[in-house]
Amino acid sequence: MIEKKEGLSRMMEFAGKYKFLTLLAFVLSAISAVLALGPFVCLWFVARELITSLPKAPNVMELSFYGWCAVFLAVISMLIYFIALMCSHISAFRIARNMRIKAIHHIVKLPLGFFSSNNTGKLRKVIDDNAGLTETFLAHQLPDLAGAIVSPIAIFVLLFIFDWRLGAVCLIPTVIGVLCLKKLMGGEKADSIEKYQNALEEMSNGAVEYIRGIPVVKVFQQTVFSFKSFHDSINKYSKFASSYAAECQIPMTIFTVAVNGAFAFLIPVGILVIKNTSDYKGFLLDFIFYVLFTPVSVNMLTKIMKIIENIMVAKEAVKRIDAILDEKPLKEPEDPQKINGRRVSFEHVTFTYPGNTSPTVDDISFSISEGETIALVGASGSGKSTVAGLIPRFFDVNKGNVKIDDVDVRDVLKKDLMDKVSFVFQNTRLLKASILENIRIAKPKATIDEVLEAVREAQCSDIIEKFPEGINTVIGGKGIYLSGGECQRIALARAILKDSPIVILDEATAFADPENESQIQKAFEKLTKGKTVLMIAHRLSTICGADKILVMADGRIKEQGKHEELLKEDGIYAHMWKEYGRSISWKVTKKLDENNDSSFKKSKRLGKGNDKTS
Incomplete structure (x- = not known):
């Protein structure tokens, strides 16, 4: 039995001839991510020139060269990233379209009994919304995924080029951040996306049925509580979202503090190291480099967190569309026969x-x-x-x-x-x-x-x-x-x-x-x-x-x-007939009572039903 593909590889099966655009976007985004580190290196060269030239005036030509290099690398990086996004968007639109078309073509082949247990609200949510989620992932998050893979490698190399001690210190908040990400999105938390999507589908179903029933609600002066399933689905979603947020509160707080508090590790270590070095200028230049690079590490971890979340969402979205595609149409006979009679x-x-x-x-x-x-x-x-x-x-x-x-x-x-x-x-x-x-x-x-x-x-x-x-x-x-x-x-x-x-x-x-x-x-x-x-x-x-x-x-x-x-x-049917007869009699009697009551009120208004005339 061939194992069915999941996640990104499954999405690519819907890409058709546009698959190469997705791969091209991935490669271009990786190149862009590497080039985006160039301006930070150029800034460090500027800082080095300024410090080493003291107390003399710095070499203006050299400063200008590094400055223009920084601008050039930044512009090229953005241009390549823009081209990558264009490719990924074109491919994503086609993949989402193909998903919708394939799902719609498939459900029309399913027996009508399928629709008795899958109402329009659920099917719309599964097909349209989940195809939209994969489109968002492929158009935006996938190019960023390339950067998230390449950037850590490039940053890791750069961190240990100048001073391994400061590089190791910069890795401490990164390690803490990675452990927090594992706590936030690993283990049982990975199943939370499925529960979240289930809760959304239930609310969508309830909302569709409620909207359809608004005329009834208004006629009988009821409220949303009349639609128990809708009300329960809202409460279920609220309870799930609140409990999930509470579970993520501590690891998310630690993650935020760690990735944004790298200076809390870097500065004390820098003070200790500079006391025991004779090359103050050299160490100060290295320290400036790590100060400049710390925000890059923070941004990298934040991107990785969002990308992991979106990968989980997109994987679940494809899984739900596949659940529809896995529904089997009724088998057509290999040797079909004709019907001539009506029995x-x-x-x-x-x-x-x-x-x-x-x-x-x-x-x-x-x-x-x-x-x-x-x-x-x-x-x-x-x-x-x-x-x-x-x-x-x-x-x-x-x-x-x-x-x-x-x-x-x-x-x-x-x-x-x-x-x-x-x-x-x-x-x-x-x-x-x-x-x-x-x-x-x-x-x-x-x-x-x-x-x-x-x-x-x-x-x-x-x-x-x-x-x-x-x-x-x-x-x-x-x-x-x-x-x-x-x-x-x-x-x-x-x-x-x-x-x-x-x-x-x-x-x-x-x-x-x-x-x-x-x-x-x-x-x-x-x-x-x-x-x-x-x-x-x-x-x-x-x-x-x-x-x-x-x-x-x-x-x-x-x-x-x-x-x-x-x-x-005198069995079940006879009892049903008697009950049916009573219901008709009740309706007729009730109608007559209403007519009599209406006539009585009318006569009172006309002054014909008072004690004096009677």
Whole structure:
């Protein structure tokens, strides 16, 4: 098994033909870092000339030469570094782009079941933000990494050229700084980046869901505390950030003091050494060199700390994008078979969601004959939607078989399978596009007449007529939005236009008001005529006419039969029907009470309900 690359080597796999720019930026940055030390050496030569020429006047020509050398080296260093940054930025932009493109191309191949456990907030955060983090690292920190590698070697050599004693003293704060860096970023601290990214993703998910739910929050006058997951994610992030900062407080303080306090070591040693030397001028020149070079060492350590941190962040970012790329698309059959009929059958099917220990669907068997309507009912979490999702391969079963026309759905090409099945979900998704484009997505080559016919059959004519631009009205543009029931009818128009032989209705009337529900029921009649239908509903009144009702509980089919047969059994379904009847009665009674109370208040305002007139 080939071991997968990580970190920088993995990023380079996304670089393509721009990899050489990254390598060029690395080399140029290393050259720039070495040249950047030149001005400090030139300044030391200036100081040496000034001191050795005393009490005479210094050689102006020589001073001028060293000065211009310092300027030249500084300018060349900056110019080379600028070119390095240009190369690294071009390469970084392409790598980040390639990451995003590859991730997006990959997720569209994943089964729809993947998106039930990975919402849009998380996916956006993983793909967009993490690609951005790698871009920042490659564009800025990678060139600095070259300097961080080359500079310590050059500085180490220079420190021991003039006076090994002063050089050794200058290394003391450097060693302390390195030990503090190891404490800050080594061991368990290396896992903190992963925890940090996890906390950010949870907050991002919660924020997206909260923003989507703001209308509900406002209607019921609630606060952010109503969204417990969002509130908990904020608290979790706050707790993690606070504890991490507290753990880093001492080593970070020591690091800052050490790297900025090199003079505290250098000056006392300099005083002791100068007492025991006869060459005061020579020692003073060496001492000046180390004074000039100390800030360079400090800057080097600070850069190394930031680079190490960014390497950890970039490595974690690539790891998270790879986690998406590692998700396996459903396998296409090697010897694909064709579906000719419409009969759907489940044969001892068991399915467990990844990460769960108990099956969501446990050894169920049933069949839907051609032209038959089967209804699934049961409490939330009983496995109804999972059963529906197994037909079009939102997931693949763990045991058993799901078949259409005696052909296992795993032996059918995904495109052919999707052509055979139409869906109308509880949560309808409409694109920010025209109503025409939203409907035509089910059949891209459909003519305008075919779309308009589907609109009429889905009872959507009133929706089209209320907009000046009609069917070309853009949903989501210029403040144009549809109600939940209207969105469901547009989704039904899609399904009618697609005209697939198998229809899955998953809570299709969940968000419809009475008026929209009536229109949706009429659309159902057209959509399901002559089709093989699997219907899931909480409103039991919508499935009374089903050819068979399957009652699910704990992932199993507990009861099955027609509406009247199940009522006679006086089991789970009969109890659900009674509870449903009570809820309707409660709503009607509550509505009548509200109307009576409203009439009473109105009559009081008109003076017709007082004691004198009564």
